[in-house]
Amino acid sequence: MAINRKSAASRALVREARLSADSLVMPLFVRSGVRAPTPIRSMPGQFQWPIDELASECETLFRGGVPAVLLFGVTEKKIKTASASAAYAAGGLVPRAVRAIKKAVPDLLVITDVCLCAYTADGHCRLPSTEATLKTLGKMAVAHAAAGADFVGPSDMTDGNVGAVRRSLDDARLEGAGILAYTVKYASALYGPFREAADSAPAFGDRRSYQMDPANAVEALREAEQDIAQGADILMVKPALGYLDIVHALKQRFTLPIAAYNVSGEYAMVKAAAQQGWLDERGVWMEQLLCMRRAGADILITYWAKEAARTLRGR
Numbered sequence: 001m002a003i004n005r006k007s008a009a010s011r012a013l014v015r016e017a018r019l020s021a022d023s024l025v026m027p028l029f030v031r032s033g034v035r036a037p038t039p040i041r042s043m044p045g046q047f048q049w050p051i052d053e054l055a056s057e058c059e060t061l062f063r064g065g066v067p068a069v070l071l072f073g074v075t076e077k078k079i080k081t082a083s084a085s086a087a088y089a090a091g092g093l094v095p096r097a098v099r100a101i102k103k104a105v106p107d108l109l110v111i112t113d114v115c116l117c118a119y120t121a122d123g124h125c126r127l128p129s130t131e132a133t134l135k136t137l138g139k140m141a142v143a144h145a146a147a148g149a150d151f152v153g154p155s156d157m158t159d160g161n162v163g164a165v166r167r168s169l170d171d172a173r174l175e176g177a178g179i180l181a182y183t184v185k186y187a188s189a190l191y192g193p194f195r196e197a198a199d200s201a202p203a204f205g206d207r208r209s210y211q212m213d214p215a216n217a218v219e220a221l222r223e224a225e226q227d228i229a230q231g232a233d234i235l236m237v238k239p240a241l242g243y244l245d246i247v248h249a250l251k252q253r254f255t256l257p258i259a260a261y262n263v264s265g266e267y268a269m270v271k272a273a274a275q276q277g278w279l280d281e282r283g284v285w286m287e288q289l290l291c292m293r294r295a296g297a298d299i300l301i302t303y304w305a306k307e308a309a310r311t312l313r314g315r
């Protein structure tokens with residue numbers, strides 16, 4: 001075995017998993033009511049973007065080799081309501097952002113997060129009634145796809161969400177829009193920085209009644225079966241690192257592309273240690289992204305996408 005490791009050339013020859021900029025997705029936050037990019041305290045190097053700056057950042061990303069972005073809307077308190085009505089306004093924040101991005105960089109793939117937590121007054125991902133939740137998610141997905149989103153990502157973990165979104169898109173003659181299903185979203189403590197970034201922390205309780213129990217693996221397979229039956233195009237596992245067994249299991253069992261979401265807490269931990277000089281940031285993200293690929297992830301959603309694309313393309 002050691003013979004194969006002796007030189008860089010032999011290591012490259014026998015390498016099993018590879019990183020490529022083509023599989024990267026950069027999550028981005030678009031915020032209303034700000035004039036300049038606002039740094040996110042718990043995610044050093046990440047910003048909440050006003051629409052104009054977002055579009056130019058997308059141009060930079062695309063030129064740097066990042067093929068896709070995942071867009072989250074950050075809304076002002078005053079538009080959050082019990083029914084999350086701002087979530088599906090055709091002239092709302094995310095549809096306007098999608099239009100601006102598509103105008104500036106038509107070939108950049110735009111994926112939008114479809115969830116109600118940035119729009120509900122209580123910060124929860126769903127409304128008290130399942131029926132109302134599914135209807136609202138459907139309208140939200142239509143607003144995003146009509147603005148030009150290539151994929152929508154329902155992330156609320158309500159049973160039936162993928163089917164409801166698929167039907168709404170088809171009924172609106174948006175058959176060409178795909179679904180990135182947040183198939184296996186665990187109730188994780190690693191979303192903390194994101195909730196600060198998206199101002200979407202629940203006002204009471206937690207998300208354990210809808211997100212998955214970190215103790216479960218077989219249940220993830222059932223979630224995947226349901227999402228596939230309802231029309232998912234890509235299956236996502238989230239968070240990534242503690243859940244690579246799930247990534248691997250889905251890759252083995254199903255034929256859809258698998259995405260791993262390297263979440264905000266996973267990013268913040270490494271950033272914090274790197275800022276102390278305790279870890280080599282680039283070494284860590286390279287290794288971790290590679291491990292996600294080795295486990296079976298086709299698509300890597302990561303806050304390091306910009307840096308990773310630059311590094312991988314040797315710039």
Ligand code: PBG
Binds near residue numbers: 113
């Ligand atoms: C909201 C949503 C969350 C994330 C993505 N979509 C947070 C949550 O469920 O509370 C987390 C992403 C990250 O931590 O990077 N539905």
Ligand code: ZN
Binds near residue numbers: 115117118156
């Ligand atoms: Zn949510």
